[in-house]
Amino acid sequence: MNRRQTEEVREPLFHLTRRMGISPVKAWGIRAAAFVLGMLACGLIAFLLIERLRENPGRIGAFYYAFIKGSFSTSYKFWKFLKNVAILLCISLALTPAFRMRFWNIGGEGQTLVSVLGAIAVDFYFGGRIPEWLLLILMFAAALVSGAVWGVIPALFRAKWGTNETLFTLMMNYVATYLVSFFLVVWVPNGSSSLPRQQHGRLPTIGNDYLLIILIVLVLTIGLYIYLYYTKHGYEISVVGESVRTAQYVGIKVNRVIIRTMILSGMLCGLAGYLIAAGLDQTVTTESVGGQGFTGIMVSWLGGFNPLTMILTAGLVQFLNQGASQISQDFDVSGALPNVITGIMLFFIIGCEFFVNYKIHFRGSKKHAEAAAEMGRGIGK
Amino acid sequence: MEKQLALQLRGVTKHFGNKHANNQVDLDVYKGEILAILGENGSGKTTLMNMIAGIYYPDEGQILIDGKEAVIRSPKDAFDHGIGMIHQHFKLVDLFTAAENIVLGTRQEGRYSLRAVNAEVAEIVERYGFHLDPAKKVYDMSVSEKQTVEIIKVLYRGADILILDEPTAVLTPQEISRLFDVMRRMKEDGKSIIIITHKLNEVLEVSDRVTILRKGDHVATVNTRETDENQLTEMMVGRKVSLNIRRSEPVNAVPRIYVKDLNLYSSEGIHILKDLTFTVRSGEILGIAGIAGSGQRELLETIVGLHKPATGTITFINPKKDKPVTFFHKSLKRVKELAAQDAFHDRNMNPVSFQGMRNRDILKWVQSEDVLFREDEVIDLRDRTPLEIRQLGIRLSFVPEDRLGMGLVGSMDMTDNMMLRSYRKGHGIFLDRKKPQELAEQILRDLSVDTPGVSTPIRKLSGGNVQKVLVGREIAFTPKVFMAAYPVRGLDIKSSYMIYDLLNQQKEKGIAVIFVGEDLDVLLELCDRILVMNAGSMTGIVDARTTTKEEVGLMMTRTARRSGEAEE
Missing domain, CATH: 1.10.3470.10 (ABC transporter involved in vitamin B12 uptake, BtuC)
Structure with a gap:
């Protein structure tokens, strides 16, 4: 009984721990995911800001194609x-x-x-x-x-x-x-x-x-x-x-x-x-x-x-x-929008390095105890 | 009298990843007793205490205080339950007085009155026999006084259970016995005291009961009166360990370094080393004792060429008498100069002169190893940089106090760390990683370094293994002088004794060893002579075989004491 009660107030919602080492595959996976998420965010912002896109949502494909077109079309x-x-x-x-x-x-x-x-x-x-x-x-x-x-x-x-x-x-x-x-x-x-x-x-x-x-x-x-x-x-x-x-x-x-x-x-x-x-x-x-x-x-x-x-x-x-x-x-669209889009992408790409270096453990997740583990590990094995 | 339970742990478990830091630990602490928690590094002592003090929360198990279950989620919760922990690293505001630090963070009704606080603090000081002036600023305090402030801070907040994490590590023997007196008085007053330590003699001296942890498990709790050092070690390590440091008599000890009238000032003009004069001999371990920060570190750093002394000399005697001359670190020009000064003789003791000889013939003669030094080389080390000292062919090994901050590079692997000493070797601009890698692999084998491999960044290694890498490299450097500052700090018993053995091996090879230590028992057992320092001055050199701990302890505090008496 007592244990159940204490369970509710145990640890904070999440822990941050420094990763002691991450496999390159995983690190690049995180970066790829950040790239995709960033692209989605760009699409969303563009949808809200570009009138032509709102009127004709089908052109969202052309929006993403423009990225490739910018560097590789000719x-x-x-x-x-x-x-x-x-x-x-x-x-x-x-x-x-x-x-x-x-x-x-x-x-x-x-x-x-x-x-x-x-x-x-x-x-x-x-x-x-x-x-x-x-x-x-x-x-x-x-x-x-x-x-x-x-x-x-x-x-x-x-x-x-x-x-x-x-x-x-x-x-x-x-x-x-x-x-x-x-x-x-x-x-x-x-x-x-x-x-x-x-x-x-x-x-x-x-x-x-x-x-x-x-x-x-x-x-x-x-x-x-x-x-x-x-x-x-x-x-x-x-x-x-x-x-x-x-x-x-x-x-x-x-x-x-x-x-x-x-x-x-x-x-x-x-x-x-x-x-x-x-x-x-x-x-x-x-x-x-x-x-x-x-x-x-x-x-x-x-x-x-x-x-x-x-x-x-x-x-x-x-x-x-x-x-x-x-x-x-x-x-x-002129002016600031290209800068907004590169800004969003860079935010995601730079931001994801945080997740490459740190791990988040949510309360209740099976691995949440590892949090403190890695915190204390550092030198002590 | 029936003893009352103050604190009980029932099945307390803490996982760190797949590893148990503590596994189903039961612990009872009574009122009015001193309980020692004994265990090697990584045995879970500190984790367990941190759970009681509210820094970690147990995964399983219960903590009962005065028989009632307690939920301790934060240090504040711990305080509310009357639990206070004194950490190894003090958390004090330097610019505040003792009393101001003590009252800091407490919430009291009514107006804040420093005078009332001073009186209250004075009362605590009186009751337990502390030595403390409540109005003294922290920056003026010795380590021992700062610790006193930390303890009073906890008492002031009404703690009944005090946890002291390795409180004696930074104290002199006299200060330790004063601390133990205070602890005994607190015990008589009904407080429960838990002391974490790995010094067996202290456990035996001060505690009533001892709890031994090993790899997170509670191995046993015994009454101090019914146990001894050997039994405790065996329980702690899991097998019998010989606690004797084998010390051989110095063989053929001849002077290797003369230090004379050495004075060093810091860049801020503080007088760090004052008129030091001593001799370091080959085949002998010279210990350096002193309260931390008495100039031990700077002394070693000055010898290896990292600081420029204001006055004084450091002279190195290179044992070259009757040894062949080589071009290893000397140019032909230098050899000719020395020959002109009649510094060499041949195998038949006849003087060597290169007069009228062609360079090619001189080279041939020297390379045939028939040209010998007449005397030992005398080399002035003062004002030479570490690089110049090396270029003279003088090998001074130095294991600095701050391993990862000075001796090694944490983000590099073992191979690249080996290279720190040798990367300049060879011509050309490219690095040769082959030999350093062989050396890394050899050290990994010989000293059984626990690491996934020589290409793992050494930052990821445990403290003991990092130290093995550093000591291994410095030994592989085949030095004439081996200097080590606090080489066993933070190491477990097994690793510590391995380091002592390595130092002894160096000594037996005829190398001059300087050992800066903090544990007086070890200094007395390991060294041949002990140089005692106090605030940058030398208070004497004693024979380690005949001196006593008390004598060295007194010498460590001699001046401090005098000024203390003057104040009173």
């Missing part, structure tokens, strides 16, 4: 998709070594933007006056150096004075943007601040317009994977990221690793900037990077800071972007 769209993935992936890869070191570099936007600026500056002043191949090399060098400088400044301040790298790198983004505005005023005498496409300093193409860029990023992905997982530098980055004290204990010079890695991170942003400047835009605006420096943070994080997984996450993010734009085109 070969032009497909190549554009691959190109956009490559650029986004390149910026994400650039941020990854810093993140593995727990150096929260959110200045990818600015580091890439100054690299574009550096490359275009060389193009602007030397284009047509020196051989094309030399121009391309100088642009490349300028992009790498600008990116590296932008990356290493916060690292030096952190190493010398312990400044917070997150705020510092964030602020450097604004400096980069206003630097671009400044040069546009200087370079464009008519006051429109719109620099026309430069006639010189264009990367050669092979096969398709974008194939070279895609191949460069693919090689970079594999190279960075090897660097992070199989070299002494990569190992040092992981140790510093996990525990600065352990790093000091085994004699790793922590500040040196931080500075070295931020130079690398900045240089890779420089490569992304070079690809944008010489491979695509041939000009610079304050929107040349278009927020990809921030999207890259998410791509890197979602990919677990693993370059190979990041191919998938960069593809996913780009797929959503292009799908959402297609929807706004097909259903003639």
Whole structure:
């Protein structure tokens, strides 16, 4: 009798416990489920917001088809998709070594933007006056150096004075943007601040317009994977990221690793900037990077800071972007709706990581006792 | 006098997953008694107590207080039933006084009067013989005083059943005996006291009865007067265990490290190490005793090169006399310099001179191992970084206190953790994981590490196994000096004795061992000499074979005592 009474007031409605390990199949199952749920939520929101869909519910199929259409319906769209993935992936890869070191570099936007600026500056002043191949090399060098400088400044301040790298790198983004505005005023005498496409300093193409860029990023992905997982530098980055004290204990010079890695991170942003400047835009605006420096943070994080997984996450993010734009085109809704849709999807995709890392046990479920078990397990077996 | 039951557990069971943390445990606690709960790590002691204190709720079974069934869902429910638990980690507000901490969170009618609280606290202090000034701020308190505040906090709220979770782990012998006096007075006052501990001598000293738990089961409850250490251990571990640490006489102990006038300041300018002078000898275990935070950790960290001392010297004696010169850690240039200083002789004791020789011939001669050192190498370790020390060919092993925060990387597997010491080996930019993996597998076998495999992140291992991985790696490093800070903290009896054995093996190999410990009984049994520290100063070095626990305990608190007397 007594036991029954106490049953009613026993434990809270649910427990959260940290999973000590999850099989990859299960983890990907959770992520797939989140994707499907997110898609359903998008459909629901779209149904409520798009008048044409409400009037004609049969078109919901076309709504979902638009996602696929956005990236895969024509070969032009497909190549554009691959190109956009490559650029986004390149910026994400650039941020990854810093993140593995727990150096929260959110200045990818600015580091890439100054690299574009550096490359275009060389193009602007030397284009047509020196051989094309030399121009391309100088642009490349300028992009790498600008990116590296932008990356290493916060690292030096952190190493010398312990400044917070997150705020510092964030602020450097604004400096980069206003630097671009400044040069546009200087370079464009008519006051429109719109620099026309430069006639010189264009990367050669092979096969398709974008194939070279895609191949460069693919090689970079594999190279960075090897660097992070199989070299002494990569190992040092992981140790510093996990525990600065352990790093000091085994004699790793922590500040040196931080500075070295931020130079690398900045240089890779420089490569992304070079690809944008010489491979695509041939000009610079304050929107040349278009927020990809921030999207890259998410791509890197979602990919677990693993370059190979990041191919998938960069593809996913780009797929959503292009799908959402297609929807706004097909259903003639402008403005915010594509952003709403990508926002919902990302909410589900990022949110599901919580369920990958934690388990929920409801009261009364058979396994609810495991909750406390895993709570207490940690170290004690 | 008939004893009255205060607390009864009937068939209390708690599952954690498929595992029983507690299985059908029955327990009786009488009024006016001290009950010790004894068990190894993971035997379910703390889980059981947490159920009484309202932190967990039992899956099955009943808790009866004064014969009536009680539902304890939260620590507040426990308090309402007169149960108070003193945890190992104190929960006090540093900026508040003792009295303010004690009254914090209690709800009283009427106006809050600190003076009334002070008086009430003073009354409790008086009644049970505590030593405490109610107006003292927590940040000024020693560990023992903080514990006192925690106990009074529980008494102030009217607890009749007190649960103390390993209260002696952080105390000096003198403080422990004071605590036991207080516990006895509380017992006379009719309180029930449950003390969780794994120190057998304390169980025998203070308790009336002992309950032994093993793997979640209640093995037995015995009257303390009718038992002894061996019986208790056997019940606790499940088989006979030899509790003797075998200690050999040091063989050929020669100085290995001289520390002289060492002074260290923290970055905030606090004087952490004060004028330390001592010698570490090979083939000997030097124990370091002291209240936690007396500078033991910083001392070891300074020797391995993690801190820069303000003054003083640390000199390492490399035992190279009459041993062949190698290029292992020396360049040809350095060897030539040393030869010019007449540092070498050949197998026939003739001086070696490379004058007028070609480099190739010098190389050949040295590699034939016919060039020997005349004397031991004397190397200054001060102001060298850990990396520089290693590059000099000096192997200092160090098992730090914070295993996962400093010695190892929790998210990496055994192989990658082995690599921490050796990843720089070899030319080229790539890592060589083959040898570290072999080493990991060897340690897994030799020290019987309980893990699914060498590629499991070591964060998932239990404390004892994590320590085996760390100690195993540091031993595999074939050091000349082996330093360990609190290497058995949190380990069960079996693992602890395994670590003691490993330390002894190192000593017998002629390695100089430094052991920072907290259990004085172990220090006295294991070490050859004991250096006692107090607030960064050295209060002496004693012979572990002839000293007593009381002597060491007094030395640990010597200055603290003096200032205490001055206040009174």
